Amino acid sequence: MKEVDARGLSCPEPMMLTEEAVKSEKGAIRILVTEPHQRMNVEKCARDHGREYTSTETEDGFAVVIDPQK
Amino acid sequence: MQEEIRLTQFAKHGGCAAKIGPDTLSRVLGRLPKFSDPALLVGFETSDDAAVYKITDDVAVIQTLDFFTPVVDDPYTFGQVAATNALSDVYAMGGEPKIALNIVCFPGDLDPDILGEILRGGADKVREADAVLVGGHSIQDDVPKYGLSVAGLVHPDRVYKNFGCRKGDVLILTKQLGSGVINTAVKAQMASPEAEKEVIRVMTTLNRKAKEAAAGFTVHACTDVTGFGLLGHCSEMAEASRARIEIGTEGIAFMHGAKEYAAMGLIPGGAYRNQEHVSGLLDAGDADEVYVDLLSDPQTSGGLLFAVPEEEAEDMLRAFERADLGTKVSVVGRVTDSGVDRPAICLRDKVEMG
Numbered sequence: 001m002k003e004v005d006a007r008g009l010s011c012p013e014p015m016m017l018t019e020e021a022v023k024s025e026k027g028a029i030r031i032l033v034t035e036p037h038q039r040m041n042v043e044k045c046a047r048d049h050g051r052e053y054t055s056t057e058t059e060d061g062f063a064v065v066i067d068p069q070k
Numbered sequence: 071m072q073e074e075i076r077l078t079q080f081a082k083h084g085g086c087a088a089k090i091g092p093d094t095l096s097r098v099l100g101r102l103p104k105f106s107d108p109a110l111l112v113g114f115e116t117s118d119d120a121a122v123y124k125i126t127d128d129v130a131v132i133q134t135l136d137f138f139t140p141v142v143d144d145p146y147t148f149g150q151v152a153a154t155n156a157l158s159d160v161y162a163m164g165g166e167p168k169i170a171l172n173i174v175c176f177p178g179d180l181d182p183d184i185l186g187e188i189l190r191g192g193a194d195k196v197r198e199a200d201a202v203l204v205g206g207h208s209i210q211d212d213v214p215k216y217g218l219s220v221a222g223l224v225h226p227d228r229v230y231k232n233f234g235c236r237k238g239d240v241l242i243l244t245k246q247l248g249s250g251v252i253n254t255a256v257k258a259q260m261a262s263p264e265a266e267k268e269v270i271r272v273m274t275t276l277n278r279k280a281k282e283a284a285a286g287f288t289v290h291a292c293t294d295v296t297g298f299g300l301l302g303h304c305s306e307m308a309e310a311s312r313a314r315i316e317i318g319t320e321g322i323a324f325m326h327g328a329k330e331y332a333a334m335g336l337i338p339g340g341a342y343r344n345q346e347h348v349s350g351l352l353d354a355g356d357a358d359e360v361y362v363d364l365l366s367d368p369q370t371s372g373g374l375l376f377a378v379p380e381e382e383a384e385d386m387l388r389a390f391e392r393a394d395l396g397t398k399v400s401v402v403g404r405v406t407d408s409g410v411d412r413p414a415i416c417l418r419d420k421v422e423m424g
Binding site: 007010011012015016018019035036037038040041042043044047048 | 082254255257258260332333334335336337339340341342343
């Protein structure tokens with residue numbers, strides 16, 4: 001699975017990396033972020049591209065797994 | 071001048087999005103000693119925009135201070151935005167700015183010409199406001215910051231307060247919303263040139279004409295919409311007025327591209343903090359998420375929010391049109407109840423008048 005490590009980055013970088021990944025990767029993508037609001041922005045970005053996702057809390061933030069494109 | 075300097079890269083949060091969250095602020099400020107003086111007409115208990123101190127029966131002084139980190143890359147524009155925003159607090163109290171002082175933080179290793187441009191931008195706005203700029207204070211700091219302390223004058227009987235709105239009042243906002251989201255999109259290099267142009271125009275428009283056009287109308291409450299977003303400032307107004315406010319999302323003017331960028335996830339962290347702060351008061355109904363995000367979006371140098379009696383609202387809108395503000399004026403909602411035990415803000419598609 002493609003992984004995007006956006007931990008420690010400040011906005012809007014996590015969203016920019018997500019946007020880039022969602023555009024180039026049709027398979028599943030795992031995105032790591034630090035802040036709750038970054039998780040929400042990453043989720044919005046996924047939704048905006050019509051992709052489904054599952055978010056979980058990690059030790060140092062959140063992981064958003066974006067499903068493969070249908 | 072050094073090329074390739076992007077001022078916004080210095081700042082984690084730019085503009086009014088750099089404000090400390092409302093929850094944190096109220097916790098800290100609550101521990102400060104209370105000051106009282108019979109001449110103090112407006113203090114900070116009601117979270118208003120500035121202090122107002124009565125000198126005579128005809129004259130009161132308004133004192134305010136506002137500064138922030140870069141919200142745009144161009145130094146001259148940053149100076150204009152920061153000064154416009156600082157001057158706005160005086161207009162929001164119904165006053166005229168008279169004296170301004172610069173407050174500056176600037177890295178010692180950056181080209182001083184950049185600082186010169188920031189100050190020139192600020193000075194031009196102070197001149198446009200017909201106030202005088204008379205020095206200020208500067209220190210070295212890793213992150214550039216700029217703003218003004220402004221003193222203004224107002225008649226003690228004509229001070230606009232951020233509370234006092236009454237049942238039936240119409241809420242009119244004098245600038246379109248979306249600057250936090252658009253500035254985030256600019257930072258991400260995803261904003262259209264039109265959106266970028268519009269946000270700069272809106273952020274550098276003085277609230278002077280709006281304030282002047284409102285003279286002669288009954289203003290029950292007024293504030294400028296800045297870092298806490300429309301919902302945050304409405305919640306301050308609702309709480310301080312013990313009012314219930316209905317916001318009609320369909321009537322609100324937004325900047326070009328704001329909805330699109332918000333849906334993409336280009337939302338500043340401050341918007342989520344603002345949402346949390348108003349959550350106890352907010353009934354979002356079935357409003358689209360994008361509206362909740364945009365109404366919580368921290369505005370940099372936003373417009374004036376007026377609560378006016380319904381029978382004067384149409385005339386006031388026409389007065390704003392005649393004054394040619396250069397921004398989009400919209401009816402954002404109305405006060406459905408006042409003097410209530412539980413102040414609230416309700417989001418609806420449309421608000422019913424009458």
